[in-house]
Amino acid sequence: MPESIIKRYYDELGQGKLSARKCNKCGAYTFPPTTACEHCGSFDQQWEELSGKGSLLFVSHGIAPPPNPRFDEMAPYAYGHIILEEGVTVEAIVKDVEPTPENLQALFESAPLDVEADPVNVKGLNVLAFKIV
Amino acid sequence: MSGELKDKVSIIGVGCSRFGDLLATPELVGLSLQELAAGAVQEAMEDAGVDASEIGAVYVGNAMAHSSQLPGTYSQLSKWIGMQFKAGVHFEAQCSTTNVGAAMAAMAIASGVYDKVLVVGFESTLTKPKELSPYERERISSEQSWMWTDYAVNQAYSVPQGYDIFSVYNGLVAQGYCRKYGYSIEEFDHAMFELCRTRRLHGSMNPKAAVQETLEDEAKRLGYDDPYEFWTSKQNPFVAWPSRIRSLVTACDGASAMVLSRADTANNAPNAPVQLRGFGISQGDLPWYAKDPTLWPSDRIAFQEAYAMSGIQPEDVDYLHCHDCSHISSICAAEQSGYLPAGQGLSYAEQGRLRYDGDRPMSTHGGRHAFGHAWAASAGSDTYEAVKQMRSAAGKRQIHPAPRVSMIHTHGYAMISTVLVLERG
Numbered sequence: 001m002p003e004s005i006i007k008r009y010y011d012e013l014g015q016g017k018l019s020a021r022k023c024n025k026c027g028a029y030t031f032p033p034t035t036a037c038e039h040c041g042s043f044d045q046q047w048e049e050l051s052g053k054g055s056l057l058f059v060s061h062g063i064a065p066p067p068n069p070r071f072d073e074m075a076p077y078a079y080g081h082i083i084l085e086e087g088v089t090v091e092a093i094v095k096d097v098e099p100t101p102e103n104l105q106a107l108f109e110s111a112p113l114d115v116e117a118d119p120v121n122v123k124g125l126n127v128l129a130f131k132i133v
Numbered sequence: 134m135s136g137e138l139k140d141k142v143s144i145i146g147v148g149c150s151r152f153g154d155l156l157a158t159p160e161l162v163g164l165s166l167q168e169l170a171a172g173a174v175q176e177a178m179e180d181a182g183v184d185a186s187e188i189g190a191v192y193v194g195n196a197m198a199h200s201s202q203l204p205g206t207y208s209q210l211s212k213w214i215g216m217q218f219k220a221g222v223h224f225e226a227q228c229s230t231t232n233v234g235a236a237m238a239a240m241a242i243a244s245g246v247y248d249k250v251l252v253v254g255f256e257s258t259l260t261k262p263k264e265l266s267p268y269e270r271e272r273i274s275s276e277q278s279w280m281w282t283d284y285a286v287n288q289a290y291s292v293p294q295g296y297d298i299f300s301v302y303n304g305l306v307a308q309g310y311c312r313k314y315g316y317s318i319e320e321f322d323h324a325m326f327e328l329c330r331t332r333r334l335h336g337s338m339n340p341k342a343a344v345q346e347t348l349e350d351e352a353k354r355l356g357y358d359d360p361y362e363f364w365t366s367k368q369n370p371f372v373a374w375p376s377r378i379r380s381l382v383t384a385c386d387g388a389s390a391m392v393l394s395r396a397d398t399a400n401n402a403p404n405a406p407v408q409l410r411g412f413g414i415s416q417g418d419l420p421w422y423a424k425d426p427t428l429w430p431s432d433r434i435a436f437q438e439a440y441a442m443s444g445i446q447p448e449d450v451d452y453l454h455c456h457d458c459s460h461i462s463s464i465c466a467a468e469q470s471g472y473l474p475a476g477q478g479l480s481y482a483e484q485g486r487l488r489y490d491g492d493r494p495m496s497t498h499g500g501r502h503a504f505g506h507a508w509a510a511s512a513g514s515d516t517y518e519a520v521k522q523m524r525s526a527a528g529k530r531q532i533h534p535a536p537r538v539s540m541i542h543t544h545g546y547a548m549i550s551t552v553l554v555l556e557r558g
Contacts, residue, residue, distance in 0.1 A: 006289050032289070057424070058304075058308040058309060058312075058426070060305050060307075060308065060374050060375075061297075062295070062297025062300050062373065063297060066295075066297065067282075067283050067297070068280060068295070068296075069276075069280075070293070071295055074295075077295065079297060079305075080305075081309075083423075089420045089422075090420070091291075091296070091300075091301055091305070091419065092294065101371060104375075105375075108311075108312075108318070122295075127295060128294050
């Protein structure tokens with residue numbers, strides 16, 4: 001039975017793992033993983049786990065109610081722009097930040113901030129999220 | 134890849150509906166989508182001075198089938214726009230649709246297959262058919278419309294994990310711009326106010342704009358003598374801090390159309406043809422930018438390709454439209470195009486230099502906030518405005534002197550960066 005890359009990503013996220021694909025041709029990471037390298041287009045890749053540690057550069061928020069009903073109970077939530085240790089750019093939910101203008105202004109002034117992945121289960125789906133450490 | 138059009142191609146006719154609400158805007162109320170699209174086509178065909186027998190192919194764009202409920206759009210529309218038995222296709226490039234259609238038409242014409250091609254785009258972002266009625270429509274909520282719109286966005290990972298256009302397209306880009314160029318959030322907010330004033334001024338001078346009320350008049354209507362006090366009030370909340378709701382898109386219903394032709398037969402057209410000198414198209418999936426939110430690789434490539442194909446330089450551009458669903462992202466794109474100097478876009482906005490009567494005019498139809506945004510129709514509305522400006526036919530908002538070279542940039546979700554270069558003959 002073929003293995004779905006998407007399913008494996010979400011399953012492993014539930015175990016706290018950030019599963020990426022590393023290209024055997026150009027050496028770059030594709031995260032989240034896809035069938036081809038997002039940098040050079042090669043299909044020759046291998047699985048690799050990312051550290052989950054990174055730097056939060058900016059954090060804003062979305063709207064409420066949200067377009068995606070999965071997030072009805074969470075919205076509005078903080079949403080951040082993050083560079084992982086491996087150089088991968090990620091945009092994801094930032095936990096434990098009430099997205100008021102005052103809080104976001106304070107984070108803007110103190111960024112960059114160290115963050116680490118802390119996935120959250122939202123209505124049955126494991127979702128990538130980060131917490132400030 | 135030659136990266137060039139082997140033959141010259143011109144836009145000889147343009148049409149555009151008023152943008153607005155099929156349930157409320159006087160010019161639109163009661164129209165079906167077929168009739169909405171037909172109105173734009175009729176205007177474009179009359180503007181071009183051609184009849185249906187001269188059209189070789191028809192490219193029809195509609196992005197959100199959930200609200201149109203008209204798949205097979207090209208064939209469903211054919212009788213309504215007088216194009217039965219023509220070759221064609223339904224296509225979409227989301228909010229770049231109509232200008233990607235212009236590029237497709239240019240390639241078909243330059244290859245020698247067709248002499249003339251009709252491009253059509255239409256959309257309803259506010260309504261859907263009511264209980265399978267052939268003519269009655271009903272309101273859809275904003276969340277519903279965005280959920281359907283977001284079907285065009287990375288459905289494997291981004292949308293399921295909390296992606297939200299407002300943060301990614303507005304708030305994060307705004308903070309990136311402020312950090313990079315040393316603007317305070319307060320300075321950013323005031324520049325966004327001035328940019329909104331400009332867009333709303335343009336909309337107030339355009340009878341086809343969705344929002345024709347100036348920001349100052351809206352402030353007064355809502356009880357504020359000082360428009361900036363209104364800007365910073367709860368009437369204008371943060372949608373994605375530090376971006377406020379009036380720096381964003383106004384979702385609409387609307388339609389646009391254009392007729393493209395071999396340039397060597399275009400001079401028979403009753404209104405001045407505009408040559409499509411070149412185009413650039415590039416797509417970038419999320420994240421649209423890396424460490425620096427002001428620099429988008431897909432925009433860089435699209436602008437480079439458009440400059441290379443058209444053989445012009447940034448200093449040749451007299452009028453620029455950048456996709457301005459998000460006002461700060463449009464400033465970043467304008468800077469990336471070279472039309473505005475890097476880091477000075479907010480200052481230019483603050484000084485009114487982006488107005489129709491400024492030295493770097495942009496989005497003179499009102500842009501996505503004032504003219505409004507009807508996804509697959511909007512790029513055509515931008516081209517419509519550029520053609521009218523180049524023909525000195527833009528009325529009260531006319532740029533003086535009329536632009537010789539125009540550049541039109543659009544973002545098609547998510548994200549199809551598209552750039553057209555037009556030149557007056």
